[in-house]
Amino acid sequence: MKEGIKQPKPLPEPNVDFYELAETLPADELAALKQVREFMQSKVAPIITKYWAEDAFPFELLPEFKKLNIMGAALEGYGCRGGSGLLFGLIAMEMARFDASIATFVGVHSGLAMGSIHMGGSEEQKNKWLPPMARMEKIGCFGLTEPLVGSGTGGGLTTTAKRDGDTWIINGQKKWIGNAPWCDVSIIWARDVADNQVKGFIVENKTTPGFSVEKIQNKIALKVVQNGLITLNNCRVPEENRLQQDSSFRDTAKVLRMTRFLVGWEATGCQMGAYENALTYAQQRLQFGKPIASFQLVQDLLAKMLANVTACQCMVARTAQLHAEGKLTDARAALSKAFTTARMRETVAWGRELLGGNGISLDYQVARFFVDAEAFYSYEGTYQMQNLIVGKAVTGISAFV
Numbered sequence: 001m002k003e004g005i006k007q008p009k010p011l012p013e014p015n016v017d018f019y020e021l022a023e024t025l026p027a028d029e030l031a032a033l034k035q036v037r038e039f040m041q042s043k044v045a046p047i048i049t050k051y052w053a054e055d056a057f058p059f060e061l062l063p064e065f066k067k068l069n070i071m072g073a074a075l076e077g078y079g080c081r082g083g084s085g086l087l088f089g090l091i092a093m094e095m096a097r098f099d100a101s102i103a104t105f106v107g108v109h110s111g112l113a114m115g116s117i118h119m120g121g122s123e124e125q126k127n128k129w130l131p132p133m134a135r136m137e138k139i140g141c142f143g144l145t146e147p148l149v150g151s152g153t154g155g156g157l158t159t160t161a162k163r164d165g166d167t168w169i170i171n172g173q174k175k176w177i178g179n180a181p182w183c184d185v186s187i188i189w190a191r192d193v194a195d196n197q198v199k200g201f202i203v204e205n206k207t208t209p210g211f212s213v214e215k216i217q218n219k220i221a222l223k224v225v226q227n228g229l230i231t232l233n234n235c236r237v238p239e240e241n242r243l244q245q246d247s248s249f250r251d252t253a254k255v256l257r258m259t260r261f262l263v264g265w266e267a268t269g270c271q272m273g274a275y276e277n278a279l280t281y282a283q284q285r286l287q288f289g290k291p292i293a294s295f296q297l298v299q300d301l302l303a304k305m306l307a308n309v310t311a312c313q314c315m316v317a318r319t320a321q322l323h324a325e326g327k328l329t330d331a332r333a334a335l336s337k338a339f340t341t342a343r344m345r346e347t348v349a350w351g352r353e354l355l356g357g358n359g360i361s362l363d364y365q366v367a368r369f370f371v372d373a374e375a376f377y378s379y380e381g382t383y384q385m386q387n388l389i390v391g392k393a394v395t396g397i398s399a400f401v
């Protein structure tokens with residue numbers, strides 16, 4: 001080294017947990033979270049772009065996935081992982097930080113499908129279904145949305161269930177159902193023609209005559225998740241497979257409250273992934289002879305991205321506390337889903353902008369977060385639906401039409 005010439009300082013690694021949220025976990029839960037991080041970093045990150053580009057699910061990951069033992073996080077008993085709502089959220093965030101599709105696969109199986117059985121099933125049903133689902137021997141999906149009914153599922157489901165002795169006959173279609181083209185068990189929500197109430201049914205995909213699934217093609221987001229159009233044509237489902245503790249759409253909404261809380265975490269993770277990839281890029285990319293990270297306008301974008309990420313982390317952390325205290329109302333979950341997904345859209349767009357032309361290339365990761373964010377923004381209830389739930393709670397007046 002020449003005398004008098006300073007070596008450049010090593011640049012800091014991106015720190016996407018600026019306020020040290022993960023550190024608030026107890027030691028055993030922090031260890032579980034670190035295992036998830038290690039899995040996502042070493043097994044998922046290296047291969048996921050290829051699967052995304054090919055519109056395919058990485059089945060090769062399932063054996064390693066099983067070893068993580070994280071299905072049924074925050075659900076107690078019946079072989080489920082259990083643990084705190086904070087761990088449940090942080091796992092979703094950590095997964096989405098590396099890949100939104102893998103986080104969604106888990107959210108659908110562990111949150112929506114297992115959650116529906118845990119909340120609405122009888123003791124017998126929970127004992128029968130949850131242990132193999134927790135071990136990932138059976139994978140589940142959640143069929144609520146229909147081709148012609150999305151936001152209006154509360155009042156307008158057209159899939160029908162008709163009691164016939166000890167069985168139910170189900171007819172209808174379900175659209176957009178994550179995992180459906182290959183999974184084993186579907187939670188199907190249908191309107192009982194006798195009392196007009198929505199009921200939940202556990203349907204075995206591979207052995208129920210009249211049950212068929214067509215894979216949805218040509219998606220531009222979450223391409224790793226396999227979404228299906230389910231058709232139920234006079235499917236006979238035994239009464240013992242009707243969720244015994246559910247009697248109306250209010251029970252369906254309980255599951256949605258929990259999973260909207262979860263999407264808030266996923267949306268936070270998605271922007272973390274965009275932020276850290278954009279920051280690393282900015283430190284390395286030279287223009288005008290300097291790293292673009294040295295330009296004031298680039299630092300402004302990075303600071304705004306980090307502020308969005310950190311604000312969302314604080315918000316979802318509080319929702320986890322409310323969840324633990326039994327105080328996570330529909331409006332509180334909806335506010336979190338709406339706010340985090342809106343901030344996420346802003347953050348991933350700034351990240352994509354920061355990479356210039358490379359921001360639209362899958363080779364630089366940020367593009368994947370940028371497009372996948374669009375699905376988080378709309379699924380589990382659109383931004384407008386969440387705000388209508390909040391609006392009703394704060395004004396006392398329902399604006400739903």
Ligand SMILES: Cc1cc2nc3c(=O)[nH]c(=O)nc-3n(C[C@H](O)[C@H](O)[C@H](O)COP(=O)(O)OP(=O)(O)OC[C@H]3O[C@@H](n4cnc5c(N)ncnc54)[C@H](O)[C@@H]3O)c2cc1C
Nearest residue numbers: 142143144145149150151176177178375379380381382384
């Ligand atoms: C990738 C992906 C995965 C999904 N996975 C699942 C799944 O596993 N299971 C499942 O059941 N569903 C799933 N969905 C469906 C998802 O929940 C719906 O797409 C979502 O609820 C919106 O319904 P929709 O698409 O029919 O939109 P629509 O209800 O047709 O809404 C279209 C637009 O109109 C607006 N709008 C509608 N009504 C009103 C109103 N009263 N006031 C103001 N604005 C209104 C909406 O906000 C939206 O902007 C998935 C969707 C996607 C894209």
